[in-house]
Amino acid sequence: MKFAQEYQKHLAQDGYPPxxxxxxxxxxxxxxxxxxxxxxxxxLGLDGETLSEALRSQYVLSGCENGSVxxxxxxxxxxxxxxxxxxxxxxxxxxxxxxxxxxLAVSQQLSDTRITDVSTDLSSRRSSSDDESSxxxxxxxxxxxxxxxxxxxxxxxxxxxxxxxxxxxLQEQEKFQLNRQVLALSHAVAKITESSSSKxxxxxxxxxxxxxxxxxxxxxxxxxxxxxxxxxxAKAHQRLQKFTxxxxxxxxxxxxxxxxxxxxLQQFLSINLELLQNLKYQEMNFTAMNKILKKFDKRTxxxxxxxxxxxLSSTLLSQSTSKAICASLSxxxxxxxxxxxxxxxPVCFSLAWRPVRLRCQHVFCIRCLIVLQREGQDHCPLCRGxxxxxxxxxxxDDDMAKFMRKWFPGDVKAKQKENERATAIDLYGPAYxxxxxxx
Amino acid sequence: MALPKRIIKETERLMAEPVPGISAVPHEENLRxxxxxxxxxxxxxxxxGTFKLELFLPDDYPMTPPxxxxxxxxxxxxxxxxGRICLDVLKSNWSPALQIRTILLxxxxxxxxxxxxxxxxxxxxxxxxxxxxxxxxxxxxxTAEHAKKA
Ligand SMILES: [Zn+2]
Ligand SMILES: [Zn+2]
Numbered sequence: 058m059k060f061a062q063e064y065q066k067h068l069a070q071d072g073y074p075p076x077x078x079x080x081x082x083x084x085x086x087x088x089x090x091x092x093x094x095x096x097x098x099x100x101l102g103l104d105g106e107t108l109s110e111a112l113r114s115q116y117v118l119s120g121c122e123n124g125s126v127x128x129x130x131x132x133x134x135x136x137x138x139x140x141x142x143x144x145x146x147x148x149x150x151x152x153x154x155x156x157x158x159x160x161l162a163v164s165q166q167l168s169d170t171r172i173t174d175v176s177t178d179l180s181s182r183r184s185s186s187d188d189e190s191s192x193x194x195x196x197x198x199x200x201x202x203x204x205x206x207x208x209x210x211x212x213x214x215x216x217x218x219x220x221x222x223x224x225x226x227l228q229e230q231e232k233f234q235l236n237r238q239v240l241a242l243s244h245a246v247a248k249i250t251e252s253s254s255s256k257x258x259x260x261x262x263x264x265x266x267x268x269x270x271x272x273x274x275x276x277x278x279x280x281x282x283x284x285x286x287x288x289x290x291a292k293a294h295q296r297l298q299k300f301t302x303x304x305x306x307x308x309x310x311x312x313x314x315x316x317x318x319x320x321x322l323q324q325f326l327s328i329n330l331e332l333l334q335n336l337k338y339q340e341m342n343f344t345a346m347n348k349i350l351k352k353f354d355k356r357t358x359x360x361x362x363x364x365x366x367x368x369l370s371s372t373l374l375s376q377s378t379s380k381a382i383c384a385s386l387s388x389x390x391x392x393x394x395x396x397x398x399x400x401x402x403p404v405c406f407s408l409a410w411r412p413v414r415l416r417c418q419h420v421f422c423i424r425c426l427i428v429l430q431r432e433g434q435d436h437c438p439l440c441r442g443x444x445x446x447x448x449x450x451x452x453x454d455d456d457m458a459k460f461m462r463k464w465f466p467g468d469v470k471a472k473q474k475e476n477e478r479a480t481a482i483d484l485y486g487p488a489y490x491x492x493x494x495x496x
Numbered sequence: 497m498a499l500p501k502r503i504i505k506e507t508e509r510l511m512a513e514p515v516p517g518i519s520a521v522p523h524e525e526n527l528r529x530x531x532x533x534x535x536x537x538x539x540x541x542x543x544x545g546t547f548k549l550e551l552f553l554p555d556d557y558p559m560t561p562p563x564x565x566x567x568x569x570x571x572x573x574x575x576x577x578x579g580r581i582c583l584d585v586l587k588s589n590w591s592p593a594l595q596i597r598t599i600l601l602x603x604x605x606x607x608x609x610x611x612x613x614x615x616x617x618x619x620x621x622x623x624x625x626x627x628x629x630x631x632x633x634x635x636x637x638x639t640a641e642h643a644k645k646a
Contacts, residue, residue, distance in 0.1 A: 434592075438593035
């Protein structure tokens with residue numbers, strides 16, 4: 058299937074809201090516009106072949122300096138002519154085209170405003186004396202670039218630019234709208250965390266599991282060392298699917314005890330789905346833009362794609378919406394529910410229960426601290442400060458212990474048992490362990 | 497004896513999020529024993545080589561450091577003929593908060609930055625100090641000869 062058709066089909070069938078469809082890059086119109094440019098150029102005798110082979114020319118987009126865009130950008134086709142006579146430097150042109158260009162040069166020379174000097178590339182040749190004799194006299198001329206006025210290419214670029222700014226605006230609206238949803242949801246979930254009813258406590262454990270799965274799912278961004286950074290649509294889609302599947306198998310949704318929890322979960326999932334859809338939409342527009350620029354270059358032999366301002370292409374694919382919304386999700390919503398990974402003992406990798414806070418402020422579980430002291434290790438494993446031996450019962454962090462009992466009751470129980478078993482083995486030897494199991 | 501939670505977690509993470517240029521796979525019959533490979537860092541004389549190592553976690557790990565040894569022959573001032581490694585974090589500077597992955601990264605870094613002033617292989621260190629160019633050339637040759645990718 059041709060790209061134009063495929064693109065049209067995706068726009069129609071992928072379930073985008075009408076205003077997204079309306080804002081998408083109009084590939085067909087732009088393609089028609091390219092035809093006009095092609096026609097205009099060939100009427101001037103500057104068809105693709107002449108432009109790419111015979112003519113010394115430059116195609117520039119002014120208005121986009123240093124890769125950023127200032128106002129409207131204006132395309133210019135510049136052709137090399139002799140400074141003195143206005144004659145085109147390239148021989149293979151049709152006679153009418155030569156005359157046309159020369160007349161153009163003369164008239165522009167008179168007004169003297171649209172001439173760009175690019176004689177620098179020849180000045181170095183002029184100074185090397187050895188092979189001067191072998192150079193044709195033409196090489197000594199000073200070159201001027203004159204502008205060939207075209208109208209259809211301006212039309213093409215202003216159309217494209219309008220569409221790109223429309224897309225940027227749409228992304229801003231999306232960001233704003235999604236962020237509002239995230240904040241509203243966070244506000245509602247915060248109410249559950251503040252309540253001390255047993256139903257709320259129960260639901261918080263559910264939320265903790267859900268967010269734990271969500272975080273380890275690395276859906277839109279990855280924290281793994283090998284595939285750092287933002288995911289494309291295909292990957293994010295696959296990750297989100299896996300998350301939903303894991304969610305269904307590992308967290309029984311029916312066991313929420315407060316009705317609104319179920320609603321909140323649906324909202325959370327729908328925010329993620331919308332983000333994903335947004336990613337897909339952006340990728341599709343990015344592809345359309347690249348295809349149309351490529352087509353422009355191919356049809357006209359003006360090479361614009363390499364000069365196309367990177368900021369414009371990157372706003373289209375910056376994933377800035379997913380970045381902003383994921384950041385908002387994690388600071389406003391997910392942070393409401395503490396994750397156990399932030400409260401692990403750095404030595405045994407279990408919950409740091411009971412928490413002992415050393416003078417350097419690093420927290421370890423009491424069991425690991427006892428072992429460190431028994432081994433005569435005075436250095437804090439994290440900062441190497443001499444703070445281990447001096448620690449005593451005053452270093453037990455009761456506030457942290459209370460916090461852990463609230464948020465990780467199951468892990469507290471398990472770790473407590475483990476600690477007691479280890480102490481018993483210390484007292485009675487490894488035999489205790491086997492006896493214990495028999496009982 | 498059951499495998500401590502810490503070792504299980506470290507192994508899981510090594511498998512799920514491997515470090516680029518490093519692999520560590522536990523033996524099925526002894527989960528404290530790992531087959532390790534480290535790729536020579538780029539723009540070092542070990543570039544292009546893949547080095548095999550063995551790593552063992554003693555009973556009192558992480559109170560004591562893992563035991564690590566090169567199995568592939570390597571010409572390096574801080575690694576001796578038997579593959580033993582002179583690296584502070586494997587000895588006096590070990591901390592129980594360090595992990596298998598951090599240790600292997602340190603070893604990879606040591607390949608990129610040999611330290612002939614703290615040598616284990618004295619003859620290699622001597623040569624490294626006297627004629628660094630020649631020493632690096634030898635290290636390159638050994639890499640090509642012994643550490644070729646399979
Ligand atoms: Zn611990
Ligand atoms: Zn510390």
